[in-house]
Amino acid sequence: MLAKSYGSSVFGVDANVITIEVNVSQGTKFHMVGLPDNAIKESEHRIDAAIKYSGYKMPRQKVVVNLAPADVKKEGSAYDLPIALGILSGSEQIFTEELGEYMIMGELALDGTLRPIKGVLPIAIEARKQGFKGFILPQENAAEAAIVNNLDVIGVSNLNEAIGVLEGTSDIKPVEMDTRDIFFTNINDYEADFADVQGQENIKRALEIAAAGGHNVIMVGPPGAGKTMLAKRFPSILPPLSLTEALETTKIHSVAGRLGANASLIATRPYRAPHHTISDVALVGGGGIPQPGEISLANNGVLFLDELPEFKRTVLEVMRQPLEERRVTISRAKVSVDFPANFMLLASMNPCPCGYYNHPEKECVCPPGSVKRYLNKVSGPLLDRIDLHVEVTPVSFDQMTADRKAESSETIRTRVIAAKEVQKERFEGLEDIHSNALMPSQIVKEVCVINSAGKALLKNAMEKLGLSARAYDRIMKVSRTIADLAGSEDIKIEHLAEAIQYRSLDREEWAG
Template sequence: MLTKTYGSAVFGVNAATITIEVNVTPGTKLFMVGLPDNAVKESEQRIESALKHYGYRMPRQKVVINLAPANIRKEGSAYDLPIALGLLAASEQMPADRLGDYLIMGELSLDGELRPIKGALPIAIQARKEGFKGFILPAQNAREAAIVNNLEVYGVKNIKEAIGFFWGDDPVERVKIDTREIFQNTADKYLADFADVQGQENIKRALEIAAAGGHNVIMVGPPGAGKTMLAKRLPSILPPLSLQEALETTKIHSVAGKLGEQASLLSTRPYRAPHHTISDVALVGGGGNPQPGEISLSHNGVLFLDELPEFKRTVLEVMRQPLEERKVTISRAKVSIDFPANFMLIASMNPCPCGYYNHPEKDCVCGPGIVQRYLNKVSGPLLDRIDLHVEVTPVTFDQMTETRKTESSAEIRERVIRARQIQAERFENHPEIHANALMPSQMVKDICQINEAGKKLLKTAMERLGLSARAYDRILKVSRTIADLSGSPEIKVEHLAEAIQYRSLDREGWAG
């Protein structure tokens, strides 16, 4: 008897439906075709053990299992459940009449329990798109899949519950999620807040500008000055995620298997801080079965690289293209996959190997030329893509013991949101641009026009401070954001003056 069940394969952040055809005929041996990998082939042993545990039998006839379309490689263990149900239906141990209405995924353990899968959300989205009535999957992933409306989602704990569902004698409760209610109740719930930070007013101002314009930032300062602490608080002042952005972000984390059990919608901006020993593939994504890397996991959020010069040069250089294009393209012989990577880069570094160059109290012990060689580990093209260079100085004892209440993240975020609204109106005819940092050079010339006094100031700054030509566009973009924060329709001299001070690493002789 021939039966069909339906599963799914995930490619990038999208899914494709896989038809699992099971044919049981007189004969011997089991054949599995349709480009299965080893994990799929090994499902025979898992399925046999799981069925025996609940009193069912493995067909002792000729069994042909075809995973169609046959030209797509099938990977992973999540096909166990649809294959097992197809075998039972083909051997007439359970009814087959409703199998075609549901998309089924799940990995079986030897005792028939179901283990969680990756990519439940994009699979559910594709199931709804293709008109399936429902989606049957492990209970641990049910809330994640139930985000998708107009699709019945059933979470099962073991294969017996799945079999009982199709017999109709063991009803499984449908999982329902009010996506908008969850989104509204959990949005912007950050543990870290700028209200906890004493002093560092100039750094807070720089991060506010960065958040308002989507600018990348590098902080340079000695150990213990608060660089990591400040970076952790940046997501709390970014504009709240829209529901569409939350779904995009959740899809990526779903594909990577980073959503916790019983998790549903990610409603806060992601913050990723990989260690400096990370490989280039782990950062940008890849592998035999391409998976999203850290820069995609930080999509719509913040990627923090602490101790930037300690990262391998190759790792830093692979970020240059994603920083410009806001996506990562991973190409293989037979497939090319795009992962979104629209993130804010926040980097920090010591000014020298010992960490105390230009320190107000401690002496630097690095020899001549050591400081410059240390800074040169970060390439010019990468620095070119970082708009704000901020020098962080240690907090004094008096600042740490101040009792004066400092500004909270919510207060700063209000100003950031107002600035972003101005930019949304400015770029309403350019859907690919949503912040000043994304403006191309031609648009900078049109939008960031300055008066004669501003031109004179900028010319003087570039000559006296030895600023490079690449700093020109960056200064104009940052000054446009500062003007937006102050509600000014044009860029004034004071806006330019503030933007110029954020190009410290471009200055000739900065490191002696």
């Protein structure tokens, strides 16, 4: 007898329906076709044990399982449950007319219990799109899938419970989640706050400018100056995620299997801080069936690269295109997948190998030329994509022990949101441009107009400080953001002066 159930495969951040056809007929042996990987081929043994443990029999006949479309490679163990239900239906051990009404996914243990799977959210979205009545899946994944409305999400803990749902003998109710309530309840749920940071007012100011204009930042300073501490608090001053951004972010983390059991919607901006030993594939994504990397997991949030020169050169270079295009394309012989990569880059580094170049108290012990060689580990094209270069100095004892309460992240974020609203109006109708940092050169000329005094200041700065030509556009964009924070329609001379000081690494004499 032929039975059909439905599962799904995930490519990129989108899902496709997979039809699982099971034919039980006269003969012997178990056949699995439709380009399954080893994890799916091995499911025969898991399913055999799970069916027996659940009180049923594995048919001793010819069983053919076809995963259609047959020319698309399938991977993972999440097809165990729909295959098992198809076998039981095809061998007439269960009787149900609703097998084809549900999307079904789940990995079976040998005792018939279900283990959580990844990629649940895009599968649930596709199930609703294709008009399925519901989605039967492991209980640990139910909260994530229930983000999708107008779909009966039924979490089950074992094979018998799934059979009960299909035969109508179970009293398990669909999981219901108020997506908007979850979103708005957790939208400001950040663990770290700028109110905990004493001193470093100039660094906080630079990070506020970066958040307001969407600018990438690099912090240069000695060990223990507070670079990592400030970076961890940076997401807390970014504008809150929109519901659309939250769903997109959750989809990526779901596909990568990073949500964890019983997780639902990601309501805060992601913060990713990979170690400097990371490979280029782990950073940008890849694999036989491409999976998202760190830059996609940081989508709509922050990617923090600590000790930037210690990263392999090839790892840093692969970021150049995603930083410009805000997406990354992973190409294989038979498939090409796009992952979103709309992140803000926040980097930090020591000024030299020993860490104490330009330190106010400690002496640098690096040999001549080593500072320049250390800086040259970071390529010019990558630095060209970083708008703000900020020098971080250690906090004094008096600042650390001061009783004065530091400004909270909420207060800073209020100013950032106001500046973002100005930019939203400015770039209304322009595709893919929503912040000052994304302005191309032609729009910079239209939006960043300065008077003769400003031009004279900028010319003098570029000549006296030895600023490179690439610094010009960056200074103009940053000064536009500073003006937006100040509520000024025009870029004033004080806005330009502040922007100029954020180009430390462009100065010819910086590294001696």
